[in-house]
Amino acid sequence: MSADQATMFAAIDRVAELAHAAAPMWRRSSSDVRAALLNGLAAALEANAAALVDLGDSETGLGAARLNGELARTAFQLRGFASEVKAGVPYRTVDDPAVAGAPPAGRPHLTRVLVPLGPVAMFSASNFPFAFSVLGGDTASALAAGCPVIVKAHSGHGALSRKVFEIAAKVVEQQNLPAGILTFVENTSREANAYLVQHRSVGAVAFTGSYQGGVALWRAANNRPRPVPFYGELGSINPLVVLPEALSNGEIEPAQTLAASIALGCGQFCTSPGIICVFDDDAGDRFVAELAKALGKQTPHRMLTEGIRRAYEDGVERLADHASTKSLVAQPSNGSGPSPRLFEAHADAFTGNTSLHEEVFGPAAVVVRVRSIEQVIDVLEAVEGSLTVTLWGAGADTPGNRALAYAAEQAGGRVLFGGVPTGVAVTHAQHHGGPWPASTSPQTTSVGYAAIERFLRPVAMQDAPAWVIAVRDGSVQS
Amino acid sequence: MSADQATMFAAIDRVAELAHAAAPMWRRSSSDVRAALLNGLAAALEANAAALVDLGDSETGLGAARLNGELARTAFQLRGFASEVKAGVPYRTVDDPAVAGAPPAGRPHLTRVLVPLGPVAMFSASNFPFAFSVLGGDTASALAAGCPVIVKAHSGHGALSRKVFEIAAKVVEQQNLPAGILTFVENTSREANAYLVQHRSVGAVAFTGSYQGGVALWRAANNRPRPVPFYGELGSINPLVVLPEALSNGEIEPAQTLAASIALGCGQFCTSPGIICVFDDDAGDRFVAELAKALGKQTPHRMLTEGIRRAYEDGVERLADHASTKSLVAQPSNGSGPSPRLFEAHADAFTGNTSLHEEVFGPAAVVVRVRSIEQVIDVLEAVEGSLTVTLWGAGADTPGNRALAYAAEQAGGRVLFGGVPTGVAVTHAQHHGGPWPASTSPQTTSVGYAAIERFLRPVAMQDAPAWVIAVRDGSVQS
Numbered sequence: 001m002s003a004d005q006a007t008m009f010a011a012i013d014r015v016a017e018l019a020h021a022a023a024p025m026w027r028r029s030s031s032d033v034r035a036a037l038l039n040g041l042a043a044a045l046e047a048n049a050a051a052l053v054d055l056g057d058s059e060t061g062l063g064a065a066r067l068n069g070e071l072a073r074t075a076f077q078l079r080g081f082a083s084e085v086k087a088g089v090p091y092r093t094v095d096d097p098a099v100a101g102a103p104p105a106g107r108p109h110l111t112r113v114l115v116p117l118g119p120v121a122m123f124s125a126s127n128f129p130f131a132f133s134v135l136g137g138d139t140a141s142a143l144a145a146g147c148p149v150i151v152k153a154h155s156g157h158g159a160l161s162r163k164v165f166e167i168a169a170k171v172v173e174q175q176n177l178p179a180g181i182l183t184f185v186e187n188t189s190r191e192a193n194a195y196l197v198q199h200r201s202v203g204a205v206a207f208t209g210s211y212q213g214g215v216a217l218w219r220a221a222n223n224r225p226r227p228v229p230f231y232g233e234l235g236s237i238n239p240l241v242v243l244p245e246a247l248s249n250g251e252i253e254p255a256q257t258l259a260a261s262i263a264l265g266c267g268q269f270c271t272s273p274g275i276i277c278v279f280d281d282d283a284g285d286r287f288v289a290e291l292a293k294a295l296g297k298q299t300p301h302r303m304l305t306e307g308i309r310r311a312y313e314d315g316v317e318r319l320a321d322h323a324s325t326k327s328l329v330a331q332p333s334n335g336s337g338p339s340p341r342l343f344e345a346h347a348d349a350f351t352g353n354t355s356l357h358e359e360v361f362g363p364a365a366v367v368v369r370v371r372s373i374e375q376v377i378d379v380l381e382a383v384e385g386s387l388t389v390t391l392w393g394a395g396a397d398t399p400g401n402r403a404l405a406y407a408a409e410q411a412g413g414r415v416l417f418g419g420v421p422t423g424v425a426v427t428h429a430q431h432h433g434g435p436w437p438a439s440t441s442p443q444t445t446s447v448g449y450a451a452i453e454r455f456l457r458p459v460a461m462q463d464a465p466a467w468v469i470a471v472r473d474g475s476v477q478s
Numbered sequence: 479m480s481a482d483q484a485t486m487f488a489a490i491d492r493v494a495e496l497a498h499a500a501a502p503m504w505r506r507s508s509s510d511v512r513a514a515l516l517n518g519l520a521a522a523l524e525a526n527a528a529a530l531v532d533l534g535d536s537e538t539g540l541g542a543a544r545l546n547g548e549l550a551r552t553a554f555q556l557r558g559f560a561s562e563v564k565a566g567v568p569y570r571t572v573d574d575p576a577v578a579g580a581p582p583a584g585r586p587h588l589t590r591v592l593v594p595l596g597p598v599a600m601f602s603a604s605n606f607p608f609a610f611s612v613l614g615g616d617t618a619s620a621l622a623a624g625c626p627v628i629v630k631a632h633s634g635h636g637a638l639s640r641k642v643f644e645i646a647a648k649v650v651e652q653q654n655l656p657a658g659i660l661t662f663v664e665n666t667s668r669e670a671n672a673y674l675v676q677h678r679s680v681g682a683v684a685f686t687g688s689y690q691g692g693v694a695l696w697r698a699a700n701n702r703p704r705p706v707p708f709y710g711e712l713g714s715i716n717p718l719v720v721l722p723e724a725l726s727n728g729e730i731e732p733a734q735t736l737a738a739s740i741a742l743g744c745g746q747f748c749t750s751p752g753i754i755c756v757f758d759d760d761a762g763d764r765f766v767a768e769l770a771k772a773l774g775k776q777t778p779h780r781m782l783t784e785g786i787r788r789a790y791e792d793g794v795e796r797l798a799d800h801a802s803t804k805s806l807v808a809q810p811s812n813g814s815g816p817s818p819r820l821f822e823a824h825a826d827a828f829t830g831n832t833s834l835h836e837e838v839f840g841p842a843a844v845v846v847r848v849r850s851i852e853q854v855i856d857v858l859e860a861v862e863g864s865l866t867v868t869l870w871g872a873g874a875d876t877p878g879n880r881a882l883a884y885a886a887e888q889a890g891g892r893v894l895f896g897g898v899p900t901g902v903a904v905t906h907a908q909h910h911g912g913p914w915p916a917s918t919s920p921q922t923t924s925v926g927y928a929a930i931e932r933f934l935r936p937v938a939m940q941d942a943p944a945w946v947i948a949v950r951d952g953s954v955q956s
């Protein structure tokens with residue numbers, strides 16, 4: 001092991017020990033204490049908004065408007081999870097009184113409680129420097145569940161991450177809570193990341209990022225002597241289907257809406273539409289032409305990191321070189337951002353060519369020309385699981401639309417019947433997940449209030465004395 | 479590939495295709511249709527009880543009383559899941575109306591629905607020829623969720639499994655349902671089992687069995703191009719703690735109760751107590767002596783298979799040969815069953831010796847002598863995750879008992895404050911799972927009505943037309 005590696009491992013041991021030490025107190029904390037921390041973190045973010053957005057913009061180039069919106073969302077969801085805690089969600093019990101007599105009807109008294117999984121290793125994403133980072137949804141939901149959080153910062157916004165962490169650590173201190181509730185590591189190697197995932201004190205892992213990096217850590221979690229739950233969001237191609245009905249009022253407006261979504265944030269969204277199914281007819285031709293025109297006019301800002309830019313250029317080159325694709329938009333880049341790209345392929349060629357199905361992270365998409373709803377369904381079945389599937393023009397209750405809606409729910413975690421998939425509301429009904437590789441754990445969500453469930457494990461208490469249940473919500477001094 | 483292997487793979491392809499073809503109909507089935515099948519299966523089991531119990535006893539040696547009870551439990555839980563379906567559990571939605579305005583407060587209309595995972599490969603257990611087999615809890619909960627089930631029979635009761643399947647298939651046919659809803663494979667090799675787990679048509683796997691076999695299939699599921707959820711129950715040591723308070727009324731009765739639990743069903747229960755923590759004092763000495771006496775008098779019936787018997791003999795030999803253990807019960811076997819065994823070790827020696835922590839499936843247990851509650855906690859932290867932890871004499875609200883209850887909920891999926899862990903009630907509050915290796919998916923349960931959640935995945939429908947939600951519960955013709 002190199003000296004650097006040893007230093008990193010020692011830093012991880014240190015924060016893991018702090019988190020481990022804080023875990024018993026935090027799991028027993030009352031709803032008032034937990035909600036006060038979450039609300040305090042939201043207020044501290046807002047109080048420092050101007051400086052944080054400046055710093056974040058200088059590191060990521062995402063722009064003040066976007067970063068202000070993202071900071072507001074991050075504060076909103078911290079407060080949202082505080083409300084969940086106050087409503088008693090992580091303390092919820094299911095109680096079955098004893099029934100006299102022989103089994104199967106006779107039974108003991110059982111109370112099902114929820115137990116926090118312990119310290120959560122949280123791997124920040126590159127593309128949301130607030131909402132999927134130090135104080136993002138994974139941190140908020142894990143803290144709400146009663147789990148300490150070990151933040152692994154993303155190097156794409158390292159200074160911002162450190163600053164947000166310092167602000168957060170001050171709130172923890174001001175509220176007289178142990179520092180181990182929220183800890184921080186940065187500039188870790190791949191080996192150190194795996195070391196963190198395999199640390200004995202870590203009870204669960206949350207990850208948002210690349211397929212390759214995510215799979216490596218998922219395997220590390222599964223190779224522990226005692227594997228722990230791993231929640232990874234690894235990639236998504238987000239098919240969007242333009243049915244002929246969607247173009248009955250013209251092609252220009254829908255094409256402009258879609259082009260803006262493809263280029264939004266320089267395409268650096270997990271929910272960025274990457275495959276556009278368009279019918280092979282005159283209206284479809286006009287739509288594709290308008291889409292190409294509108295996308296060609298987009299001037300995306302620079303990408304988050306040099307590595308992401310290189311991966312984007314490699315990805316579009318792969319698509320451009322493919323025998324089955326035609327390039328529709330390919331201008332030289334105008335300035336710091338990459339050139340948006342649009343490709344076209346016929347469904348017959350697309351469906352069997354898995355190399356065309358891979359996510360290209362950035363402002364690029366593939367138009368797949370189809371002749372029937374059956375061909376759309378073939379495309380949805382061929383591609384891997386996605387966070388979203390969008391159906392434009394599927395409003396009417398027809399057999400074709402029923403079949404399409406069915407195929408869409410098989411392929412994704414969220415099905416939109418209008419609008420664009422970029423933008424994910426923080427609500428109870430939200431589901432941000434989906435079949436592999438959209439999520440390594442497709443029954444869970446990383447956005448919305450159900451995210452809290454990822455960090456809790458049921459335990460059935462059998463014939464427990466009353467105090468065992470009473471001490472659990474922190475309302476009784478323990 | 480051998481000819482045998484090719485035949486097995488072809489048989490698996492056949493049932494997987496049938497299940498795949500039946501999946502769309504079954505996921506859209508109404509609560510009436512689904513509940514009628516579950517209730518029909520329960521009634522058919524009961525109508526054939528005498529013949530099935532005879533056949534099962536001849537194969538397993540578990541005895542008519544036990545098998546009649548198990549059949550009754552199996553019918554009870556089929557009917558229980560029918561009630562869950564009628565109550566609408568698998569059709570449940572969460573609806574968040576649209577809110578006007580900009581995000582984060584503004585949002586589209588979102589309806590979270592539950593989508594069945596598709597065909598479930600269900601690996602039957604050796605030790606519950608009814609309740610964890612063809613029509614057991616995994617099958618009942620998967621069918622209730624809307625998933626077809628591919629049963630992989632256990633060779634320990636192959637004839638019974640085939641007979642139960644034939645009875646069930648007749649019910650499926652009589653109710654005019656496609657045969658693919660419930661299919662059956664038997665006498666499969668390890669390679670064929672992995673082939674089934676990796677089959678493209680399989681959407682989830684349920685497994686109850688050995689650590690080695692379970693881990694192999696779990697890895698196979700994770701090595702699919704697109705991994706799917708795997709629910710495995712792989713083993714459990716089930717610590718039972720005898721606090722001094724539990725012996726204040728004498729040692730004989732508790733010792734007899736415990737000895738009967740250790741030897742129940744020849745110790746072939748996932749919840750059989752394998753580690754008994756007893757204080758190192760006079761009452762503890764008397765209890766251990768009574769336990770040894772009572773266990774020595776037990777005459778367990780024969781084990782389920784020759785392989786299980788060999789593994790038991792190997793396991794007890796390993797314990798007997800260990801330098802840190804003392805053998806307390808070791809009579810020659812009297813007849814067809816194995817000899818019950820009891821060993822003793824001191825906590826200091828036990829905690830650090832992981833070879834003493836391994837489950838020995840059968841009527842054996844290790845008494846661990848402790849000097850303090852802290853040492854009990856050390857033992858609970860040292861052993862792997864368990865389905866159950868039992869605390870005798872922890873009724874009073876003391877700091878020691880709080881610490882013990884906390885350690886117990888960390889180590890297990892069910893914590894008992896009295897009684898013995900063998901016997902698992904089918905209720906809403908039940909949790910039959912626990913940290914690895916008790917479960918590969920510790921947030922889920924394989925017994926009780928929450929088991930249905932394993933086979934459903936949330937999908938958020940955004941701005942969906944009303945028919946999209948309405949057709950989902952089968953009440954609208956689709």
